[in-house]
Amino acid sequence: MSNTEASRARARAAAVMVLLLAAPACRQDMFNQPKVKPLARSDFFDDEMAARPPVEGTVARGELRADRIFFTGIGPDGKFVAALPVSLTRALLLRGRERFDIFCSPCHGRVGDGRGMIVERGFKEPPSFHIDRLRTQPIGYFFDVVTSGFGQMSSYAAQVPPADRWAIAAYIRALQMSQHAPLQEVPARDREAIEKVRSQADGAEGGSAPPAEARR
Structure with a gap:
């Protein structure tokens, strides 16, 4: 047997080995099994409904949104x-x-x-x-x-x-x-601070600030 024929034989043997090893992976295992889909018909229960009501005392996942x-x-x-x-x-x-x-x-x-x-x-x-x-x-x-x-x-x-x-x-x-908020609803201490800022702003614009009572 020539070297070329020997190489081809080894390649065929390796391919067969790979196929033999891969064959078990093609099994469906648990893919084909008795199961129900949501809201589908089921012969397992007397009412033929796959979706079952929760048992008494079941707590919802997450927060209880009663309020x-x-x-x-x-x-x-x-x-x-x-x-x-x-x-x-x-x-x-x-x-x-x-x-x-x-x-x-x-x-x-x-x-x-x-x-x-x-x-x-x-x-x-x-x-x-x-x-x-x-x-x-x-x-x-x-x-x-x-x-x-x-x-x-x-x-x-x-x-x-x-x-x-x-x-x-x-x-x-x-x-x-x-x-x-109306100025009269502001606490007295904060009102004084507001009036001070307003007076400074009016002065910066070049005019004299009118009395607070007049601005109200």
Whole structure:
């Protein structure tokens, strides 16, 4: 037998060996087995329904969403709630400011005027939170927008849990109040600081500042 014939024989033997080794991998194993598909018919159960009701005491995966208002922002009447369903505390507002600065300010700006960083990069300017249409919206509306998205804004439900959505909604309301609060509602100490800044601004423009009573 020549060397060429010997090489061909070895090649054929190797090919046969590979096929023999690969043959077991072609078995279906558990692929072809008795099973049911969701909502399909099944002869195993008397009612012929493959989908079975959960057994008594079954706990849903994730959070138990028994509080509809907290998880949707919608009341029994089907409208957005006007009252915050959690306690309004300083800690809540601080948390809301932190989350707002992370997730909202790139588009809406740090003060909610719609002049965030994306606008400086040429993207469309979102509406200001200080326009009448948004100032009159109930607080549940802002929770729903964070949850579901609105217009070009995508849903943030995956990034922001419900508790943080309410914190953000509360902080948005605080931003709105900060831009439209009557001067007489400002604490006396802060009012004096505001008057001082206004006087300095008026003086910088070259005119004498009128008395505070006259400006009110």
